[in-house]
Amino acid sequence: MQEALDFLTLTDRSASDRLVNAMFSHHLLIVDQTGSGKTTTTLSLLGQLQQLNQTAIIFDPTGEYAKLPNAITYRLGDNCYLEAGKLTVDQLLTVLQVQIDRPLRTKLQQAVIDLQIQHNIKNEQGPYRRLNCPLVAHQRDEEGLAAWASDFPVQDLLTQVIEEFVVPFTDNRANYTLLGQQYDRAGINHYWPLLTAIHDQLASPTFRALFDTDKHAGTMKSELNFILKMFLHQRSQHRTLVVDLSLLKEHEESQRLVLSLLLKEVLRLRLRDSTGFPVNVIIDEAHRYLPQDEQCLADNGIFQLVREGRKLALKMILTTQSPLDLPARLRSQFGDLLVHRLLDQEEVVSLPGTGLTQQETAQLPVGQAELCILGEAPALVKVNLPAWWRGDKNE
Ligand SMILES: Nc1ncnc2c1ncn2[C@@H]1O[C@H](COP(=O)(O)OP(=O)(O)OP(=O)(O)O)[C@@H](O)[C@H]1O
Ligand SMILES: [Mg+2]
Structure with missing residues (x-):
């Protein structure tokens, strides 16, 4: 009983x-x-x-x-914090309360993948440089990206998205074996207000705390x-x-x-x-x-x-x-x-x-x-x- x-x-x-x-x-x-x-x-x-x-x-x-x-x-x-890489790009945008169109969302998705490569596979700081990067080298990097490697420095997203705007030269110097040779500045400018909106949200105290972007040595x-x-x-x-x-x-x-x-x-x-x-x-x-x-x-x-x-x-x-x-x-x-x-x-x-x-x-x-x-x-x-x-x- x-x-x-x-x-x-x-x-x-x-x-x-x-x-x-x-x-x-x-x-x-x-x-x-x-x-x-x-x-x-x-x-x-x-x-x-x-x-x-x-x-x-x-x-x-x-x-x-x-x-x-x-x-x-x-x-x-x-x-405690939430790892940004555990979210899909759509979820990340919802959390940040920013709405963007489909082409920019595709760029953002690629930017996350590139930052994941840079952070987990190459173990390097800063953005993944796409300028003059051979297509085959990038493809190899992407293939090496395992499911465990989801973590990425979310505060580098703006710099990385800019990298996603590289395109070949438009004249006879164009090399189509590379991801790109120059920045599509008109494209970047077109999306600039949205890109800075995302950046501002990520830089705000709440979202810095949520994603633990200012990791301090000694704090767990x-x-x-x-x-x-x-x-x-x-x-x-x-x-x-x-x-x-x-x-x-x-x-x-x-x-x-x-x-x-x-x-x-x-x-x-x-x-x-x-x-x-x-x-x-x-x-x-x-x-x-x-x-x-x-x-x-x-x-x-x-x-x-x-x-x-x-x-x-x-x-x-x-x-x-x-x-x-x-x-x-x-x-x-x-x-x-x-x-x-x-x-x-x-x-x-x-x-x-x-x-x-x-x-x-x-x-x-x-x-x-x-x-x-x-x-x-x-x-x-x-x-x-x-x-x-x-x-x-x-x-
Ligand atoms: N079982 C209880 N015995 C004595 N006092 C109680 C009891 N339940 C609630 N109270 C008192 O009633 C008040 C309101 O309670 P409580 O905050 O739990 O309500 P609530 O429904 O959660 O309110 P809210 O909708 O504002 O969240 C509190 O001051 C609490 O101390
Ligand atoms: Mg209550």
């Missing part, structure tokens, strides 16, 4: 502790209008997961989970994909990993994409090793990181993890202000719900199968919720503050 859990107290006498214990068997959605306890409940739930020795990864877009004890915290731009930062790999690969002493993405707080689009990419990476890593231990993946205010457009949903990491994760022992815990903020296709994937105060009739109706009424949810005080487990009647519960929190307050 399992013990009752600490973080919730059943106020409904007819409900059994079995109900609370059952809540860890499905994806969990925590809903509440603002200020009624989503974050507090999630913190309390995390404390409970620690007690149960369960592994949890929190993607923290606002930095609110820094206070969680017994967690290992990586803060983007501080002790870890790459985010690597952190996830290590954490998912072996159980660490700390069962809770906080990935603080608040560096991108002011850049919603960028944050949404980075979060989506990281979740896809969790899924990819788990698909490669499907025998791993169960992992809870937690996102507070998840609606902010989902695409508005239903069409884009299938490509979103949150959606993919919710849909595919269960069979890979990945459990998702999301919070949202209104169930209506989540696309219906996503909402229907949650077997368990913890419903705090909800005032709107339409919101309550959007939670099918719970049997909850607006009268019930509207009068819930802060810290109380209806626990709805798939196939069971809802039970009124009180969320207990975690022990460490109560300790804090007494001090």
Whole structure:
């Protein structure tokens, strides 16, 4: 027989502790209008997961989970970074919030490849020089580029793209065995505003921190994909990993994409090793990181993890202000719900199968919720503050 859990107290006498214990068997959605306890409940739930020795990864877009004890915290731009080479050129442009046309995108793609060659194969500084470079030599370099060699100095992108504009002479000195003999200056000038826009974004403090472009000797930062790999690969002493993405707080689009990419990476890593231990993946205010457009949903990491994760022992815990903020296709994937105060009739109706009424949810005080487990009647519960929190307050 399992013990009752600490973080919730059943106020409904007819409900059994079995109900609370059952809540860890499905994806969990925590809903509440603002200020009624989503974050507090999630913190309390995390404390409970620690007690149960369960592994949890929190993607923290606002930095609110820094206070969680017994967690290992990586803060983007501080002790961790994202390797630009892990992104496709389209993703890189989305993160930088710059839009370009197809010809320039092709040049940018080639520039990334050339920088990867220069950085990993030739082990040389600066751009890959295309001027007077034989086509066969370049082809050989490209063939030598292995999948591991994705890292490249993103701050050299502007100088490298300029190299991509080399063309043969236009008179009888033209040598078509070379990549080029002169710069297409009209072409460079045509794209100059966009090229400088990309450069300016990359030079801004946020993106320098995101991609760790000013690597300083003696400071150790870890790459985010690597952190996830290590954490998912072996159980660490700390069962809770906080990935603080608040560096991108002011850049919603960028944050949404980075979060989506990281979740896809969790899924990819788990698909490669499907025998791993169960992992809870937690996102507070998840609606902010989902695409508005239903069409884009299938490509979103949150959606993919919710849909595919269960069979890979990945459990998702999301919070949202209104169930209506989540696309219906996503909402229907949650077997368990913890419903705090909800005032709107339409919101309550959007939670099918719970049997909850607006009268019930509207009068819930802060810290109380209806626990709805798939196939069971809802039970009124009180969320207990975690022990460490109560300790804090007494001090
Ligand atoms: N279970 C609880 N017991 C006691 N106080 C609580 C409980 N849950 C929340 N509170 C208090 O209510 C306030 C709001 O809680 P919280 O920040 O968790 O809400 P939220 O839904 O995450 O808000 P927001 O929408 O602003 O993110 C806090 O001051 C918190 O201390
Ligand atoms: Mg909150």
